[in-house]
Amino acid sequence: MQPFLCKIMIKIQDSAYFNPKSIFECGQMFRYMPTCNGAYRIVSAAHMAIVEPKGNGYEIQSTNDNYFTHYFDLQRDYTDICEKLAFNEQMVKALEFGRGIRILAQNKFETLISFIISSNNHIPRIKGIIERLSTALGERKHFYGFDYFAFPTAEALASKSEDYFISQGLGYRARYILETAKKISQGFDLEELTALSTRDARKELCSLMGVGSKVADCILLFAYGKYDVFPVDTWMEKVYYDYFDKNKLSAKQISDYFVNIFGCLSGFAQQYLFYYKREQEI
């Protein structure tokens, strides 16, 4: 501890487009814990941050300010995005409801594994499984009196057995996690995909066990900053039929329908709609 040093921290002066509840609970990340008075403790990869209200904005204390400045996508102007996404009445409502959402720039491996776990699964359960794996296999860390566990490395996951992951409640996803962790630890380079087109990067991600088009789109959106994707899950199918059109379409067709409308801002549109719809019906 160095109590005499002034701790550098991130200050959010204008909270018009920064709301921790919206950011963390909109379904893009799973390692968050609401504490009190609108504050949150979060873990991303090997880093931890504490986000708390201060004055008209927020203060973020973290293990790595550079990491979280990028993570929160703080340089982006969301005023412009929200203006362009106001396509219809339901979009306006979703934008108003989720005003403080920001699409996070998350760790690629953590996002890959987390969204393999997410498939055909409930968010509360996904959170539980991820915390269990992190506690068991992640490096123990310490920050401001809090113990936390880094997200497990590919090597740490690859060193376990399929039965181990079944014992952790992963069900039939146990095999997917093990196979994909092995592939990553054996040299499959997630960073290399950054330079590829969205289409090519998606194809590469889909070559990993447990990654289909929806999970791939979530990884592209939440970890690669590729915003020209529109992940379609059961909630987004409801959004399509309730707010947009009644034509019976496949998930792939629904995704294409929305990308055709929202283009390079599709990922943002999807996230506002997901948060809005799920919070209405949950």
Added chain:
DNA sequence: AGCCAGGTTTGTA
């Protein structure tokens, strides 16, 4: 008590 979840894999035509 069943339904369902931020779907993918595998098999079939």
Added chain:
DNA sequence: TACAAACATGGC
């Protein structure tokens, strides 16, 4: 290419 069954688990 398109469609359907199988799939483990547990929160609600």
